[in-house]
Amino acid sequence: MWGARSGRRGPEGDTGGRAVSPVVGTALLLVIVVLAVVVAAQVFMKIGEEPDPSPDxxxxxxxxxxxxxxxxxxxxxxxxxxxxxxxxxxxxxxxxxxxxxxxxxxxxxxxxxxxxxxxxxxxxxxxxxxxxxxxxxHPSSYLDRSVDEGCGWVAAETNDGSDPITVDGVVVNCDIITNGDIDVVNDAVIIGNATSLANNVDLDESVVYGPVNADGDVDLDGTNVSGSVDSDGSDVVLTDGSRVGGDVTIGSGGNVDIDGGSSVEGNVEAGNRIDLDSTTVGGNVVSDAGDVVVTDSTVGGDIKTDGTVDLDNATVTGDVYVDPGDFSCSDSTINGQDCGSYSPKDPDDY
CATH class of the missing domain: 2.60.40 (Immunoglobulin-like)
Known part of the structure; x- marks a missing residue:
């Protein structure tokens, strides 16, 4: 009814509460005061502490x-x-x-x-x-695509580095290292390196922000690699405007074939034959014992081989180190000279 109270009721006149004795009240008050002093002291100590200085x-x-x-x-x-x-x-x-x-x-x-x-x-x-x-x-440019996959995805796809992997049209933020083949296609992006420890790397219309390494062959078709390309296989091929920001290197017995407006910022080194057609190489071109053929291309450094050198409509900023009997050229410039008046250097002096 109106005016009714809720809660426990005791004997008449008792509202259900208990009175606190003066002794207990004083003790509680003392505890509260002590706790407040301790907390305040800790706060003031924190305020007084010097934060870790930042590196200069x-x-x-x-x-x-x-x-x-x-x-x-x-x-x-x-x-x-x-x-x-x-x-x-x-x-x-x-x-x-x-x-x-x-x-x-x-x-x-x-x-x-x-x-x-x-x-x-x-x-x-x-x-x-x-x-x-x-x-x-504020960088001059940045990757305007979101990252789709990371290292967990790479581990699952490669069975923890055992199986081949295909990266199709996605952005992967992780090093890809596996024993299997690596195929990167359809505008895919790798932020990291692409390394096949036992097989081939095939990059088609893609980008790798890092180096590429393979125990087998490496094939770049319309692909940009910001780092170097290193192979222990039989062939490294760059075509269709591919670009490498570092060196291109293949071991003994390996060949390098670069054409189609492709470019290499660094050196090109091979154990065997090197073919450059409609290509720009920023550094040196060196073969251990194979032939070097340069057509409609520019080499920013020297050319050296124990095989033969054939230049056709080529520009070589440096010198050519090859046995004179193994040298031929036409419509080319070497170290600022017309190739008709140029005498190649001794390979032993390289």
């Missing part, structure tokens, strides 16, 4: 030849990395410095990174949990 660094993010690859350089100050404290936000692999140290002032020591955002931040976290943004960069 000067950093630079340099644009690479293969967009959007950039190179992180540590220009001066404290060393970074190797202790799990440094992360790089805005790149494909934020933990690239987790186990690797970046030393200050060493121009030869750079970390290749692939930005995936408009801003890249180098973040350092102290032992006390304090975080600092040490440096901010």
């Amino acid at each position: 660094v000067v950093m630079d993010l340099e644009k690479g030849e293969f967009a959007p690859v950039h190179y992180l350089h540590h220009g001066g100050g404290d060393d970074l990395g190797g202790n799990g404290k440094t992360r790089i936000r805005g790149i494909a692999n934020p933990d690239v410095l987790h186990d690797e140290e970046l030393n200050a002032g060493d121009r030869e020591e750079v970390i290749p990174v692939v930005p995936v955002d408009e801003e890249v931040q180098v973040v350092w976290r102290g032992d006390d949990g304090t975080s600092y943004v040490l440096w901010r960069f």
Whole structure:
């Protein structure tokens, strides 16, 4: 009914509560005061503590030849990395410095990174949990495709590195290392290296932001590789405008065939024959004992072989090291000279 009370009722006049004795009340108050003093002391001690000082660094993010690859350089100050404290936000692999140290002032020591955002931040976290943004960069370009798969997918597809794998049209942020064949097709992207420990690597209309290694053959068709290509097989083939940012190397008995407007930024080295047709090579072209044929192409360094050299409408910025009896050329320029007046160098002097 109206005016009724809820809760337990005791004897008449008793509202259901108990009175607290003065002694107990004083004791409770004392406990509360002591706890408040302890908590306040801890708070003030934390406030008084100095946070871990941030490293003093000067950093630079340099644009690479293969967009959007950039190179992180540590220009001066404290060393970074190797202790799990440094992360790089805005790149494909934020933990690239987790186990690797970046030393200050060493121009030869750079970390290749692939930005995936408009801003890249180098973040350092102290032992006390304090975080600092040490440096901010706005890369000239970044990968405008989202990452589809990571290392877990690679492990499942390769059966932990035993089976072949096909990467079809997706972006994979992981090194691919397996004993089986590696096929990368249909605008697929690998952020990492592609390594077949026992078989071939076939890249068709794709991109690898890293090196390519194979125990077997390597075939690039309309593909960009930011790193080097290294094979222990029989053939390395680049065609249809493929591009390699490092060297192309194949072991003894192996051949290299590059054509179709393809290019190599570094050197081309083979145990056997090298054929260049409508190609640009930035470095040297070296064969152990095979023939070197250069047609409608440019070589930015020297050519050397213990086999033969045949130049046709070629430009060689450096010299040609071959036995004079094994040298022929037409409509070509070597070290600024017309090939008709050029005398090749002794291969032993290379």
